[in-house]
Amino acid sequence: MFFNSLTFAVFLPIVFLLYWLVFSKTKSAQNAFLVVVSYYFYSCWDWRFLFLLLFSTLICYFTGIQIEKSERRKTRKFWFWLSIIANLGFLAIFKYYNFFAFSFSEALNNIGLQTSPLLLNVILPVGISFYTFHGLSYVIDIYYKRINSEKNVIDYALFVSYFPLLVAGPIERATHLLPQVKVKRTFDFEKAREGVYQIIWGLVKKVVIADTCATYANAIFDNYTSMNSLSLILGAVYFAFQIYGDFSGYSDMALGMSKLFGLDLLKNFNYPYFSRDIAEFWRRWHISLSSWFRDYLYIPLGGSRGSKLKQVRNVFIIFVVSGFWHGANWTFLAWGFINALYFLPSLLLGTNRNNMETAELHWDFNSIKVFFSMLATFSITCLAWIFFRANTIHIAFDYIGKIFNNGIFTSQFLSNQRYSSEFLLMVLAFVMVEWNSRFKIEPISGKYSGLKMALCILAIIALGTYSDYKEFIYFQF
C-alpha cells in the first residue's frame, strides 16, 4: 500500500475518522487502534513478515525491561547483547547473508578454489532496516540509562510499528516518540492543516519530481554506453532529484500524516542540496539515520575525541557502515567510502562545523562564493550518487569515465521517448520553490495558501508520472 496509491487514499481518511471519532477517549484506545492499523498496513506488503515485526518488537520490549531490572552489570550486559544480536541477526540474515556468501565464494574462486555459494532464497522484509534501528536505539538508551524501559507493551509496539514511519522512516528515538504516545492526543486544527499541506507537498515531490526524474535517470543509466557527456551528467542530476524527491517526499508525507494524529516525528531532510559543504550536506540529508549513527556508533567509538587518526578512522567507519545500511552491494559501500573521502578535508582542517546556519544569497560578492560552494557540493554529491545508482562499481567508474571522455554536449532522445534535457526546466522550477521555502517546513502554508495548494494539486494531477514508475526507493532498504 504505497502512500501515493488510491488504496492508501481510502485507507488514511478511514483511519483518521475512526481515530478521532471512535478511539479518542483514552490514550490507550488511541494507541491500540494505531497498533492494529499499523499491523494491518504492514500485512498489506507481506503478512508473513508480521511475525518478524512482532518478534523484533517483543524481543526489545522484554530485554529492555530485563536490562533495567538487572542490578548486576553482567546480567545487564547479557540482556543487552541478546537484544543486539537478535535484532542485528535478523537484519544480517535477511539483508546481508547472500551478499557475504556470494562475495566470499567469489574471493575463493579468484584464488583458484572453485566453490558455489550456499544462498538463501529469502525476500527482504519491507522496512526491516528501519524498525530494527528503532528497537536498537531503544535498548541502547536503556542500557546507558538515558531512558526508562517502557512497561506498556502497546505503547512500545506503537513506537516500533507506527505505520507512517514503519517502512521507510524517519528512524525515531524513544526519547522523542515514546513521551508523545504516553499522553492522550487532542485534535489540533493548526497542526492537522500543517499536516495536510505537508502531505500534499510530499506528493508533489514524489509523483511530479521523483517519479518523472526516475524515467529519465533509468533511461540514461540503463543505456549509459550510448549516452553522451551531457546525458550522462543529466542522468546523475536526475537521479539526485529522484532520490531526494522520493525519500524526502515520503518523509514529508509521513510527518504530515503523523500531524493528523497529533504526533510529531523527527525532521528527516532540511534542504540538503543547498549545502555549502559536505559536512553541512550530512547534517541535512537523512538526518534521522546520520544522527543515529552519530549517537550509537560514532560517539561510542570516540567521536571527535582522541588523535586525528582515530577521528579519521571513526569517520570512515560511520560512512562505510551507513553506505552498507542502504544495501548489500559493493556500490553502497563505495558510495559511503567516497562520502568519507569528501568529509576528510573538513575534518582535518577543522571546518566541518562551518555553515551551521541556512544559506542566504544577496547581491554581493560573498554570495557568488556561497552559490558556487552550493553548486560544487551538489556536483560532488551527484558524482557519489552514480555509485549509489549503478549496478556495479565497474559500471559506475565506466559511467564517470564516459562523462569526461565523450565530450559531446547535445540533448539526446531517450528510451522514455523524451529528450534528455527536457525535464531540466521543471527541476529548476522545483529548486526555486524549495529555495524560497527553505526556512519553512513546506511552501504551501502562509500567504495565498489556498492558491498554492491548488497549484500543487494541479501539478500532482496533471504533471505526475503514474504509468511508468511507482515504488519508493527506500522501501528496498
Place this chain on the structure above:
Amino acid sequence: MNKFTILVAKILLTILLLLIVLDWTYTTVYLHSSNRGKVENVFNSTARNYDVVILGSSRANNHFVPQLFEEKGLKTFNYGMSGAHLFEASLLLKLMAERNYKIKTVILEADLGLCNEKESEAIAAKFLPYIHHSQTISEHFSGQSDFKELYYIPFYRYVDFDALIGFREMYNTATGKPTNILDNLGYHPLGHKRGNMKNDIRALKPIRNKYYEEIKQICKQNNYKLIAVMTPMCSNVKGLDYFEKSNKIYPEIHNLENVVQGDHYFSSCGHMNDEGARKFTAIVIDQFF
C-alpha cells in the same frame, strides 16, 4: 474538527473542479487535432474514399508500401499502428465506417494478433480522449475491467495513461508539433538495422478471435472487400507452425509468411526493412490486384 472538515471539503472540491477543467481542456485539444497520429486523424475526419486501407500492427505499418499501390492507381493509406492488436484495428475500422469511408479493399495483417483479444494499452489509450464523444468507442471499451473508472471519473484516463495522452502529448498536440506517423501515406520504412534475428513464438496459440470476427462483420456490412494476410518473418523462428495453426482456424487468411525469404530483407526477425517491404508489397499487389 469542523474547521478541518471544511478544509478537507475545500480540498476535495478543488480536486474535483481541477479534474473537470483539465478533462475538458485536454479533450478539447484532442478534438481539434488531426495530424499527430492515425487515431485522431480518423476520428476527426469526415468521409474519405480509398481503394485500399491497410490495418494491423507494426507488421502492417512496416510491411505495406502505399506508394506502390498508388503507382497502380489505387488510392491507399496504411493505417497499421505499431503495437496495435486486433482490438484497436477493429475499433479504427468501426470509426471509418461510422464516418462513411468508402473503401474498396481492406487489407488486414492478421497473424500474431490472432492469439489474444486484449487491448494494446499503448494504442488503445489514443482512443480514450474521445470516449465521451463517441458511442462507438465507449461501447468498444465497455467490456474492459477499468471501464467505469475511465468513463465516469473525470481526467482519470489522462492520469492512468499519462505517458501516452498526458500533459506532454496534450501540449505537443495543442502546439501542433508534427510527427512522421502520417508521412509516406502512413507507411513507416525500417532500415537495415539487423536487430534480433531470431524469435520464439511457440508460446503463442491462435484462437477464434472476436475482434477479427468483428472486422469481418464490419467489412460485410459496409461492402468492404477484406483481404486478411499473414506477413513474413525471418528464417530463425521457433514455432513457425503458428501460421499453419492460424490457417486451420481461419482458412481464408492468406499465409504469405514465406513469400519473402532471406535475412537481408529484414530489420529484425518480425519486421522487414524497406527493401523487404517493397518486395512483399509487389507480391501482394500482383496476387490480389
